[in-house]
Amino acid sequence: MRHTLAVLVENKYGVLARVAGLFSRRGFNIDSLAVGTTEDPTLSRMTIIVNGDDHVLEQVMKQLNKLIDVIRVIDLGSEEFVERELALIKVNADANNRAEIIQIVDIFRARIIDVASKSLTIEVTGDVEKIKAIQTLLKPFGIKELARTGIVALNRGSKSP
Amino acid sequence: MTGKAERMTGARAFVECLYRENVEIIFGYPGGVLLPIYDELYDAHLHHLLVRHEQAAVHAAEGYARATGKVGVCLATSGPGATNLVTGIANAYMDSIPMVAFTGQVPSSMLGNDAFQEADITGITMPITKHNYLVQDVKDLPRIIKEAFHIASTGRPGPVLVDIPKDITTDELDFVYPDTVELRGYKPTFKGNAQQVKRAASVLKGAKRPVIYAGGGVIGSEASKELLAFAEKLKAPVTTTLTGIGGFPNDNELYLGMPGMHGTKYANYAIQESDVLIAVGVRFDDRVTGKTTSFAPNAKVIHIDIDPAEISKIIKVDVPIVGDAKQILGSLVDQVSECDTKEWLDKIATWKRDFPLFYVNRDDVIKPQYILEQISEVCPDAIIVTEVGQHQMWAAQYFNYKEPRTFISSGGLGTMGYGFPAAIGAKLGRPDKIVVDVSGDGSFQMNSQEMATIVQNNIPIIIAIFNNGYLGMVRQWQALFFEHRYSHTTIENSVDFVKLAEAYGAMGIRVTKPSEVKAAIEKAVEANGPVLIDFVIEREENVSPMVPAGAAINEILDLEDTQ
Ligand SMILES: Cc1ncc(C[n+]2csc(CCOP(=O)(O)OP(=O)(O)O)c2C)c(N)n1
Numbered sequence: 063m064r065h066t067l068a069v070l071v072e073n074k075y076g077v078l079a080r081v082a083g084l085f086s087r088r089g090f091n092i093d094s095l096a097v098g099t100t101e102d103p104t105l106s107r108m109t110i111i112v113n114g115d116d117h118v119l120e121q122v123m124k125q126l127n128k129l130i131d132v133i134r135v136i137d138l139g140s141e142e143f144v145e146r147e148l149a150l151i152k153v154n155a156d157a158n159n160r161a162e163i164i165q166i167v168d169i170f171r172a173r174i175i176d177v178a179s180k181s182l183t184i185e186v187t188g189d190v191e192k193i194k195a196i197q198t199l200l201k202p203f204g205i206k207e208l209a210r211t212g213i214v215a216l217n218r219g220s221k222s223p
Numbered sequence: 224m225t226g227k228a229e230r231m232t233g234a235r236a237f238v239e240c241l242y243r244e245n246v247e248i249i250f251g252y253p254g255g256v257l258l259p260i261y262d263e264l265y266d267a268h269l270h271h272l273l274v275r276h277e278q279a280a281v282h283a284a285e286g287y288a289r290a291t292g293k294v295g296v297c298l299a300t301s302g303p304g305a306t307n308l309v310t311g312i313a314n315a316y317m318d319s320i321p322m323v324a325f326t327g328q329v330p331s332s333m334l335g336n337d338a339f340q341e342a343d344i345t346g347i348t349m350p351i352t353k354h355n356y357l358v359q360d361v362k363d364l365p366r367i368i369k370e371a372f373h374i375a376s377t378g379r380p381g382p383v384l385v386d387i388p389k390d391i392t393t394d395e396l397d398f399v400y401p402d403t404v405e406l407r408g409y410k411p412t413f414k415g416n417a418q419q420v421k422r423a424a425s426v427l428k429g430a431k432r433p434v435i436y437a438g439g440g441v442i443g444s445e446a447s448k449e450l451l452a453f454a455e456k457l458k459a460p461v462t463t464t465l466t467g468i469g470g471f472p473n474d475n476e477l478y479l480g481m482p483g484m485h486g487t488k489y490a491n492y493a494i495q496e497s498d499v500l501i502a503v504g505v506r507f508d509d510r511v512t513g514k515t516t517s518f519a520p521n522a523k524v525i526h527i528d529i530d531p532a533e534i535s536k537i538i539k540v541d542v543p544i545v546g547d548a549k550q551i552l553g554s555l556v557d558q559v560s561e562c563d564t565k566e567w568l569d570k571i572a573t574w575k576r577d578f579p580l581f582y583v584n585r586d587d588v589i590k591p592q593y594i595l596e597q598i599s600e601v602c603p604d605a606i607i608v609t610e611v612g613q614h615q616m617w618a619a620q621y622f623n624y625k626e627p628r629t630f631i632s633s634g635g636l637g638t639m640g641y642g643f644p645a646a647i648g649a650k651l652g653r654p655d656k657i658v659v660d661v662s663g664d665g666s667f668q669m670n671s672q673e674m675a676t677i678v679q680n681n682i683p684i685i686i687a688i689f690n691n692g693y694l695g696m697v698r699q700w701q702a703l704f705f706e707h708r709y710s711h712t713t714i715e716n717s718v719d720f721v722k723l724a725e726a727y728g729a730m731g732i733r734v735t736k737p738s739e740v741k742a743a744i745e746k747a748v749e750a751n752g753p754v755l756i757d758f759v760i761e762r763e764e765n766v767s768p769m770v771p772a773g774a775a776i777n778e779i780l781d782l783e784d785t786q
């Protein structure tokens with residue numbers, strides 16, 4: 063089972079190491095982890111995707127809560143939420159296939175952010191499925207490099223947990 | 224905030240903070256980056272005990288904490304001084320003992336450059352501390368120290384490390400000690416949920432075969448009176464884990480002894496047949512549960528613990544109650560009434576009669592169990608501190624403990640070399656008590672240099688070496704599971720322990736006959752100084768009974784006949 067956790071932590075040195083260390087030491091698998099500051103500069107938000115059954119999820123949440131620098135742990139799976147990831151994809155392109163690639167980019171409402179004689183760099187935002195899909199379609203042209211931010215997520219509606 | 228801010232150096236502030244935390248003693252060892260702090264300690268109103276190895280400082284701090292219930296404090300220099308603390312910090316973490324460890328660090332400007340005696344001690348200790356700090360600004364020092372003591376001693380206790388770069392100790396600040404701690408990420412639950420307490424009471428209502436399984440949390444939260452009242456009201460038998468020993472009077476008829484691998488048969492049988500298991504301040508350690516899938520198979524489990532992460536970590540719990548054991552037992556006792564346990568207690572009495580702890584005493588060779596019975600007789604109120612191995616298990620089985628904080632042993636980590644320094648800390652915390660380090664010939668050699676510390680400071684400790692010439696516990700496993708192939712476990716004739724004691728200026732006594740055991744203990748007590756007794760014991764005595772690793776705990780065997 064895939065779980066999306068929002069973890070609010072003190073924006074201090076060493077916090078990422080504490081969280082990452084906890085996961086590796088207790089044998090929890092992280093699928094994706096994204097960190098950034100929030101509306102409150104003293105807080106960072108981590109979005110962590112973990113795989114595991116309910117017992118694992120319960121332990122992950124409790125162990126995270128034990129870290130002094132962790133302020134809140136929210137299981138976004140228990141409510142409605144939105145999640146997005148951004149990927150940059152550098153794909154082989156020349157005069158012959160450039161148009162075809164641009165078509166794919168348009169369909170996915172992605173953007174071309176760099177053009178070179180032999181490549182295009184594409185920015186795409188979406189959920190995991192969408193990024194997977196565009197990757198599949200671009201693969202035949204030859205993906206030279208790919209970078210993903212990791213997923214970030216918020217719960218739906220006006221309430222802030 | 225109290226009073227007017229006074230301008231001072233970080234080193235001076237460090238000492239002021241320790242005063243504010245009512246620290247009476249710190250265990251430490253100096254070094255380059257600690258010079259400004261040690262200069263302040265030169266005339267501070269604080270007892271500083273100079274050990275001979277930093278590992279001893281951290282174990283002594285833990286022994287002090289366990290004997291007194293206060294926070295233990297140790298201090299070591301950067302690099303090797305700090306890394307020498309690691310085992311002891313891990314030990315305190317595993318057994319949830321309140322401790323603050325201070326380390327010196329290279330100057331901030333040199334951090335990260337592999338400076339002389341630099342070690343990333345906050346990185347190293349992240350997984351073995353409850354929390355740790357690298358002080359980055361001298362202005363933060365009082366707040367950090369306040370937080371460190373607060374975190375170490377509240378919730379589930381544990382070690383906190385504070386790493387102080389040298390420049391922080393010479394920088395100046397306007398010293399104000401904060402009155403309160405503001406930690407938005409740290410709000411331990413103290414009071415048990417009333418609804419859950421009620422649920423527990425209703426589960427207990429129909430119990431016919433209840434068992435109370437109590438651990439270190441009972442000692443940590445000073446809940447032994449409440450535990451006794453609770454057990455007596457319910458008429459339920461009590462088993463205490465290695466770290467819970469002393470939490471329930473051993474001579475009470477409801478007492479079952481220790482559960483698990485080297486527990487009593489009747490404690491294990493009782494757990495296995497129980498219908499309600501009330502687990503208090505325990506974490507279902509594998510040495511207790513054996514095979515978890517067959518642990519207490521018919522029991523509804525009530526689990527009282529301060530740490531929510533312990534609930535259902537190993538065993539599925541029916542009624543969790545998160546909070547302080549003393550508080551929860553105190554409120555639970557008012558909501559329960561006597562269970563109908565007459566038949567159950569009769570059955571347990573039969574088990575106790577049919578399957579007692581036993582050993583075969585001899586008059587030509589000293590049996591280790593006999594020594595413990597004699598210590599129990601000569602100094603019944605002593606604090607027993609142990610090393611790790613067979614002697615530790617015998618100390619858990621054959622001494623009659625009546626009060627909390629009288630048995631101090633490395634449980635979760637199982638650290639050889641722990642006992643002697645921990646005994647030093649215990650003695651300094653409880654100078655009124657006789658303190659005996661029940662030691663093995665192997666373990667003692669891991670920190671024997673501390674003989675110098677106890678002689679220099681005239682600290683009266685009785686070191687009782689159970690000298691079998693073996694790394695006995697490992698030898699026992701080799702005998703049982705590796706066809707007696709004693710690979711690298713023979714350590715006979717390591718050293719003449721009596722001469723070793725004498726070389727340090729301590730009293731040394733060698734005992735080779737059972738008839739001399741009692742007199743030697745009496746002589747050591749009389750001496751009231753550093754004494755080492757070298758008890759030459761039966762070499763291949765096994766700890767019995769025993770649950771083989773991975774078996775269910777009722778599959779417990781007598782080992783006497785394997786000899
Ligand atoms: C630091 C450390 N190293 C290794 C072990 C593994 N170990 C457990 S018991 C034991 C033997 C202890 O020998 P001794 O102190 O003589 O006690 P005995 O079992 O003979 O009573 C060993 C090596 C340990 N627990 N701690």
Ligand SMILES: [Mg+2]
Pocket residue numbers: 612663664665689690691692693694695
């Ligand atoms: Mg030995």
